Amino acid sequence: MLNMSQVNCIRDKRKDGCSIAEIAREFSIDEKTVRKYLKKKDFSPKLPEKKEFPSKLDPYKEQILQWMEEDKGVWEKQHHTAKRVHERLQETSNGYDCSYELVQRFMKRVKRERQNHQGFQELVWHAGETQADFGEVECLYQGERARKKFLTLSFPNSNNGMTQMFDGENAECVCQGLKNIFEELEGVPPLIIFDNATGVGRRIGEKIRETKLFAQFRAHYGFSVRFTNPNAGHEKGHVENKVGYTRRNWFVPVPQFDDMEAYNKLLLTMHLKKAEELHYKKLIPIKELFKEDRKALQELPQVNFEVVRYEYVKADGYGKIRVDGNHFYSSCPEYGGRILLVGIRAFTIEIFNSDMQILVNHVRKYGKDRTDSVDHRTSLAVLSRNAGAWLNSGFREIVPESVRLYLDNQEKVLLKEALRTIYLISQDYDVDHALQAFELAIQQDGQSPLADAAVFAARMKDLGIDGIPESGPDLTPYDSFLSAGDKV
Numbered sequence: 196m197l198n199m200s201q202v203n204c205i206r207d208k209r210k211d212g213c214s215i216a217e218i219a220r221e222f223s224i225d226e227k228t229v230r231k232y233l234k235k236k237d238f239s240p241k242l243p244e245k246k247e248f249p250s251k252l253d254p255y256k257e258q259i260l261q262w263m264e265e266d267k268g269v270w271e272k273q274h275h276t277a278k279r280v281h282e283r284l285q286e287t288s289n290g291y292d293c294s295y296e297l298v299q300r301f302m303k304r305v306k307r308e309r310q311n312h313q314g315f316q317e318l319v320w321h322a323g324e325t326q327a328d329f330g331e332v333e334c335l336y337q338g339e340r341a342r343k344k345f346l347t348l349s350f351p352n353s354n355n356g357m358t359q360m361f362d363g364e365n366a367e368c369v370c371q372g373l374k375n376i377f378e379e380l381e382g383v384p385p386l387i388i389f390d391n392a393t394g395v396g397r398r399i400g401e402k403i404r405e406t407k408l409f410a411q412f413r414a415h416y417g418f419s420v421r422f423t424n425p426n427a428g429h430e431k432g433h434v435e436n437k438v439g440y441t442r443r444n445w446f447v448p449v450p451q452f453d454d455m456e457a458y459n460k461l462l463l464t465m466h467l468k469k470a471e472e473l474h475y476k477k478l479i480p481i482k483e484l485f486k487e488d489r490k491a492l493q494e495l496p497q498v499n500f501e502v503v504r505y506e507y508v509k510a511d512g513y514g515k516i517r518v519d520g521n522h523f524y525s526s527c528p529e530y531g532g533r534i535l536l537v538g539i540r541a542f543t544i545e546i547f548n549s550d551m552q553i554l555v556n557h558v559r560k561y562g563k564d565r566t567d568s569v570d571h572r573t574s575l576a577v578l579s580r581n582a583g584a585w586l587n588s589g590f591r592e593i594v595p596e597s598v599r600l601y602l603d604n605q606e607k608v609l610l611k612e613a614l615r616t617i618y619l620i621s622q623d624y625d626v627d628h629a630l631q632a633f634e635l636a637i638q639q640d641g642q643s644p645l646a647d648a649a650v651f652a653a654r655m656k657d658l659g660i661d662g663i664p665e666s667g668p669d670l671t672p673y674d675s676f677l678s679a680g681d682k683v
Contacts, residue, residue, distance in 0.1 A: 197224070199410035202232050207419060209233055237498040238415035240408065242536065242551060243505050252293050252301055255284055257406075259298070260397060263305060277302045287520065308402065320351040323491025325384040326434035327373070329364045329394075332442055335451040343455075345446075345462075346372040348387070349437040353484030354474050356437040357466050358445065359459045361541055362561035364394045366406040370502045371541040372459075373412070379463045382492025383416045388431050390423045397422065408504050415500045417493060444469075456542060504539045514573075518544060521565040524557045527573045544568075572626040579618040582611035594630055601637045601644075616645045620652045628652060 197205075201222065208218050215233075219226045252259075259280055266274040275283075277299035284291045284298070326349050334343050344364050349356035357379070359372035377383050389395055396405035403422055405413070413420060423431050445465055452458040470482035477484065508516040514530040515523045516537055526535055526546045535554075538545035544557040555573050560566040571589035578588050585591055591599060602610055613633075620629035632652035636644040 197228070197232065199238075199407065199414060200405070202238075203410060203414050205229060205232055206414065206417060210417075210419075236496060237500075238411045239498070239501045240411055240503055240505060243507075250297075252297050255288060255291065255293065256301065258284070258288075259301065260305065263302070264397075289517065320433075321491070322352045322487040323350075323384050323489075324352065324386040324388075325350055326388040326431040326437075327369075328390055328431060328434040328438055330438035330442055332360075332446045333449055334360075334446075335449055336455070337453050340449075344368070345438075345441065347434055347438050347441055348373065348376050348384075349434040350384075350485065350488045351433040353481050353488050354433075355466055355470055355481050355485045355488070356434070356441065358441050358462050360455060360462065362455075362559070363541075365541075366394050366408040366412075367502060367504060367539060367541040369394045370408060370412040370500075373416075374500060374502055375459060375463065377416065377495060380489065380492060381495060382489060383418050383495060384488075385491065385493055386419045386421065388421050388423065388434075390431055396420075408502070412500060412502070415496055415498075417496070502540060503545075506537050506539060507534050508537050509534050515567070515569075516546060518559075519561070521563065522560040523565070523567045524555075525567075525569040525571075525573060526554055528577045530554075572621075575614070575618050575621060575626060579611070579614040582607060582614055585610060585614070595634050597637060598630060598634050613645060616648055620649060624652055628655065631655065 205218055205222065208221070209215075213221075215226050215229050218229050222229075262275050262280060262283070278295065280302065281293075281295045281298045284293070327346065329344050329346055332343055332345055334341055336343065343360050343362060345358050345360045346364075346369060347356055347358045357376045359375050361368035361372065373387075394406070395409040396403060403420075405420075445462075450458070467482075470480070470485055472481055473479065474481055474484055506518075508518065510516050510526055510530050510533050511523075512531045514526045514528045516526060516535055517523050518537065518539060524537075524544050524546065530548075536547040536551070538547065538553075540559065542559055544559050546554045546557070548554040555570050557568045557570065560568060569589060571593050574588065574590050578584060578590055585602065591602075594602075602613055605613060617626075617629045617633055620632060624632075629648075629652060632655055633644070633648040635651045635655075636647035639647060
């Protein structure tokens with residue numbers, strides 16, 4: 196099986212006009228293999244199998260490279276040494292057990308490759324070619340002031356550009372933002388220029404190392420990429436100017452929104468106002484030049500691409516998994532200590548059970564500070580077996596007040612039976628549905644609220660919470676008949 200770098204090279208060679216036979220000879224592979232990867236339509240990430248990595252340092256290399264990149268803006272006497280990098284990884288990375296020598300050899304190789312850099316050439320831009328970069332902006336998000344990242348894709352030929360907003364600059368955000376823009380354009384740019392960003396890949400010397408998710412994304416959509424040289428912002432000057440223009444014109448005054456994905460849909464249309472202006476140099480309406488860009492776009496693939504990165508993560512004793520360093524997400528308490536499959540998306544974190552079904556879906560958190568995302572609904576199974584923990588359970592805090600008061604006043608045996616009833620109903624529907632049904636049952640003052648809850652749950656599924664059952668057949672004649680018999 197070929198790796199993604201080889202697959203992209205094969206597809207690029209084919210776009211450049213090479214024959215299948217020429218490609219097969221160059222890569223020393225069978226022509227059938229070349230045809231297989233040229234015909235393949237879907238490069239979406241698949242549920243992976245756990246596998247061993249060739250180096251223990253591999254999971255930390257991206258972080259090391261990021262620190263070395265950040266050093267470029269710092270006085271050289273305060274750059275990270277291999278010793279300091281080794282100490283920081285020990286302090287911040289759970290499970291890090293690499294040797295100092297391993298870190299030292301890796302950093303020496305990176306520095307040596309960067310010293311051998313031979314420079315760059317001036318780029319010429321054609322219709323459809325694009326540049327991509329991130330900017331930062333302050334927003335009022337869900338009522339709180341926060342810094343957000345925005346990905347801008349600019350078209351130097353027409354001076355147009357489109358933007359999407361995220362909490363980070365990782366591969367998931369880049370791929371999701373580009374996917375949204377591609378679908379709005381109904382096409383794919385043939386070329387995208389990136390800076391030396393860790394979100395999608397980076398240039399180390401003359402070598403380009405793409406992140407796995409971005410390599411899959413690029414193969415799926417079939418566009419080419421170039422990475423600028425380190426400290427060479429002029430190689431993508433158009434998008435850097437477009438980032439500044441967007442910040443000054445689209446995000447003043449400070450934007451306010453509660454749903455980032457909904458706000459991103461609005462951002463996809465904001466470029467239309469700019470398109471009414473004349474090109475600053477060509478003195479032609481931007482919208483007319485943008486038509487040239489759109490004509491040069493490649494077709495969208497027929498198969499949808501899922502922007503997700505899968506990882507296996509070990510849960511702690513409470514069933515929480517750790518992602519991105521300091522962010523913890525709950526699964527179920529009974530999954531404590533297990534290795535769980537996690538789907539990492541730009542906006543959400545999906546945790547799977549052993550049947551590869553989504554167990555719980557969390558909003559993804561960003562930033563350096565520790566966060567704990569807990570869905571107390573997932574603790575119901577354990578709580579139904581250990582009713583004694585009810586008064587101190589997180590689940591108690593999320594149930595409706597009337598349900599809480601009812602359960603607080605039950606003896607242990609009845610409390611356990613009630614919790615088990617809610618749990619069983621939740622297995623047929625969901626936890627929120629079960630709580631609504633239970634709340635309706637106890638409001639009826641019936642003799643059997645537990646049995647009534649199951650009836651209400653079934654009725655709510657078919658008719659909704661305010662639905663009225665069908666009247667059924669008219670029994671009035673039978674009532675009259677029975678009344679007449681009583682008189683006799």
